[in-house]
Amino acid sequence: MIGYSEVIYTMAGMLVFSLILLSANRMMHRNTQLQVEGELEKEVIAVAQNIIEESRSVAFDEMTVDGIPPVKTPDHFTAASIFGTKRSDEGTQGEDDTDRTTFDDFDDYDGWGDTITVEDIDYKLSVKVRYADATTYDSTSYKTNFKKIYVKVENKYLTNTSDEPIDYEFTYIRNYYAD
C-alpha cells in the first residue's frame, strides 16, 4: 500500500463526487419533469374549462330548453336519477349520451366521458352532474335550483408517487336563477 495511498484518497474523492453527481442529475431530471408536468397541467385545466363552459351554454334543465320556466321549481326539474339523456323525451329527440353535440341541457353531461387529444397528448375526461344543496353546495339526490358539474381529467404522464394517474377534478355550480 506504500505510495498508493494518494490513489486511494483520489478514489474516495471520486466516490463522494459520484454521489454529488447523482444528486445533481436527479435534480435536473426532476426540473425537466416539473416543466413537462406544468405544461400538461395547464392543458388539463383548459380541457376541463372547455367542458364547463360548454355545459354553461346549454339550458339548465330539459324542462327549460324551450326558454319557458317550469311552473314549480325545483320540483318540476329532472330527477337526479335520470340525469344524462335517460329521460324518455330526450331519447325521442335524438339525444345520445355518447355524443355531446346532441346535448341540450346541463345534466346531459352526466355520465359522459371521452378522450380528447391535444398536441398528440391524450386527456381522458369523465363528467358527472348532481344537484347541489342551496346552503352547503354539497351534492344531493334531492332537487334544488343548483346543479354541480364535476369534470375529471386524467393524463398518463401526470402520475402520483405510486405511478398511478392523478385525477384532476374541477367543479362548477350553476344556479337556475343566475342564468
Added chain:
Amino acid sequence: MNTAYITSFVIGGMVLLSILTMNFSISQNSTELALQRNMKQHVNTVADMVSHDFAKIGYNWMGKINNPIQSADSNKIVFMSNIDNDSSNDAETVTWTFGTSSVSSTSNPNDYVLTRLIVLGSTTINKTDITLGVTKFSLSYYDTVGSTTPMSTPVANPEDIRQIEIEVVLQSKDKFKATSGSPGRYITSTWHKRFSPINIQDN
C-alpha cells in the same frame, strides 16, 4: 515521478473536468428553467387577455348583441362587445389579428405581432401590439357545441358560430443552446382553449 502520483493527477484531472461539466450542466438547466418560466408567464398573459375578450363576445349592458361576430378567419376575428361594461350600452368593435410582420426586436424569426384593437364608432379606444414571442395564433370555429369538424375559413356565415377554438404558441426571443456546439432551440409554450361564449348560443 512516482507512478502513484501520476495516476492520482490523471484521476484528479478527470474529477476536475467532471465537476466543470456538471457545473455547466446545472447552469444550463437553470437557464432553461428560467426561460421556460418566462414563457409560461407570457402565455398566461396572452391567455388572460384572450379569455377576457372572447368570453364577452356579444355582451352588452341591456342584453346580448345580435350576430356579434362580424368576420372570422383563421388569423383574424372581429366581433362586437361592450368590453368596458359601459352603462351607456355602447358596444365596441374588437379585432384580434395575428400579423405577418416579424417582431424586429428579437432574434427569433418565427414570432409575429398579435394585435388587439378596440374601436368605438370611428374612435380607436385601445390598440395593443403583443410582442411576447407569439409564433402561432390559430382560430377555428364550430357551428355546433362539441363538434369536431371546424367550419371552413374565412367563415361565410359568422352568425352560425357557436364555439371558437384558439391555439397559441409562444417561443423564446433567443435560442437556448444545451452545448456551445449545438444549433440550439427556442423554448416553446402552448395554450389551447375552446370558448363557448354564452351570448352566441341559441338559448
